[in-house]
Amino acid sequence: MAIITIIGAGMAGLAAARRLDSAGHTVVVLDKGRGVGGRLATRRIGAARLDHGAQFFTVRSPEFADLVEAAIAEGVVHEWCRGFASDDGHPRYRCSAGMTDLAKWMAIGLDVTTGERVTDLRHHPADAYLVTAPVPQALDLLAASDVQLDPDLAGRLREVTYDPTIAVLATLDGPSAIPAPGAVQDADATFSFVADNAAKGITTTPSVTLHAGPELSRMRWDDDPDAVLADLLEAGRRWVGPARVLEAQLKKWRYATPLNPLAESSVVASAEPLVVLGGDAYGGPKVEGAFRSGRHAAEALLAALGG
Ligand SMILES: Cc1cc2nc3c(=O)[nH]c(=O)nc-3n(C[C@H](O)[C@H](O)[C@H](O)COP(=O)(O)OP(=O)(O)OC[C@H]3O[C@@H](n4cnc5c(N)ncnc54)[C@H](O)[C@@H]3O)c2cc1C
Structure with a gap:
């Protein structure tokens, strides 16, 4: 051996x-x-748990289905939804307390x-x-x-080559304005994905993950992190809604998604x-x-x- x-x-x-x-x-x-x-990747901020890398996954091949079925049977993986804007019938999966599970x-x-x-x-x-x-x-x-x-x-x-992603993680004092089922894909000109970790079901503490799109992430990559965080929080007000941001952090993924x-x-x-x-x-x-x-x-x- x-x-x-x-x-x-x-x-x-x-x-x-x-x-x-x-x-x-x-x-x-x-x-x-x-x-x-x-x-x-899942990060804790206070009592909250926030997914900051992959947000969900889909299953197409029988081999991956076998693994996911076993994880579902053990309570590690759950179906989150069958589409974000509308129900397209294809399950999107999440984990119990975040993707690292x-x-x-x-x-x-x-x-x-x-x-x-x-x-x-x-x-x-x-x-x-x-x-x-x-x-x-x-x-x-x-x-x-x-x-x-x-x-x-x-x-x-x-x-x-890879697309980078700058992620904002924020805990809130109340629910966000992200609609059910707790995420929007291609959310707006700034964000490629926004998610409410509580609505998703991985935490009970109100919190959001906001992924800046690849172009903006590339453009702001070397800028002062505090300035980037402040600008992205401002751009994300629509998704945070009336809630107050309690704590916010930035996470930068240099190699988020392979392009080719x-x-x-x-x-x-x-x-x-x-x-x-x-x-x-x-x-x-x-x-x-x-x-x-x-x-x-x-x-x-x-x-x-x-x-
Ligand atoms: C922001 C973001 C959003 C995403 N959203 C989705 C999504 O919604 N759905 C989806 O299906 N996928 C999504 N993805 C993609 C998905 O996360 C990846 O395709 C997948 O997790 C990659 O797995 P991997 O094992 O190939 O690489 P990785 O998960 O990157 O694993 C490589 C590992 O190697 C380790 N490593 C590197 N160099 C060394 C070294 N020298 N010594 C020791 N260790 C080392 C790293 O620490 C890392 O843990 C997303 C990714 C990101 C970043």
């Missing part, structure tokens, strides 16, 4: 870890974050270490590696680890050492895409390791 080190305890890394662990390999998952989940549940029984930034794969001896960091970070790590990439693959990876994912669901970056790359830049820019990529990467590793 092989020792496999996975960089990243987001959806892709955890999906792969579960598959490789069930195949009997020794799997070690390392993440630089304080907790698991990556862009499945799904990652925490998936990590049960796995060897996961958080707060560990991997700077060189050679510091973590293993038979194989899966790197699920966003592509620019993965390329930096491979370079620092002296992993040689095929020039064509390296060129294609360097072309993968690769066609492959994962890639073997190197045979010696065996390094596979996965994540939503390979499976598609969504929670389910990251899951699919993680599973695909696990199969690629199993094939390369001989079963």
Whole structure:
């Protein structure tokens, strides 16, 4: 049995870890974050819980449906709604107390270490590696680890770009003005998504998450965070409504959404050492895409390791 080190305890890394662990390999998952989940991210402000990365997820493939059904059966995942502006019949899912719940549940029984930034794969001896960091970070790590990439693959990876997202998280002294079921997609010229975390059902404390659209996020990226927060709160008054903002924070996602994912669901970056790359830049820019990529990467590793 092989020792496999996975960089990243987001959806892709955890999906792969579960598959490789069930195949009997020794799997070690390392993440630089304080907790698991990556862009499945929930923050506490006082008594409130606010999702600030992925807001919901959808299910299309049977494999992801199996996982989600098991999570629903254990009370970790719930259907939120079937559309925001209108009912289109397709379930949107949320977690009990925020998106990180799904990652925490998936990590049960796995060897996961958080707060560990991997700077060189050679510091973590293993038979194989899966790197699920966003592509620019993965390329930096491979370079620092002296992993040689095929020039064509390296060129294609360097072309993968991401939309950033600046998120505002705010607790309120009363309900927000965001209509049922608690979110608006493509909300207005400033915000690509606004959500009421209490209406969504992940907290009882009134609180909103406001995601600035990609153009504005890019434009304001380097500006003074206090000024950006103040401007975005002003722009979001319509969604906050008459409630008073009690506490507000800014969260910046540099690599929020891959704009031009690769066609492959994962890639073997190197045979010696065996390094596979996965994540939503390979499976598609969504929670389910990251899951699919993680599973695909696990199969690629199993094939390369001989079963
Ligand atoms: C603001 C926002 C809104 C979104 N909304 C939705 C949505 O509504 N629906 C949807 O389906 N998807 C949404 N997404 C996309 C979804 O969150 C992602 O597609 C998915 O979670 C990506 O999972 P991943 O495992 O590929 O990457 P990540 O979750 O980014 O995981 C990669 C992990 O690698 C770790 N890492 C990186 N470098 C290192 C290192 N050197 N050492 C150790 N660890 C490292 C990181 O800490 C991270 O935890 C949204 C994303 C954002 C940011």
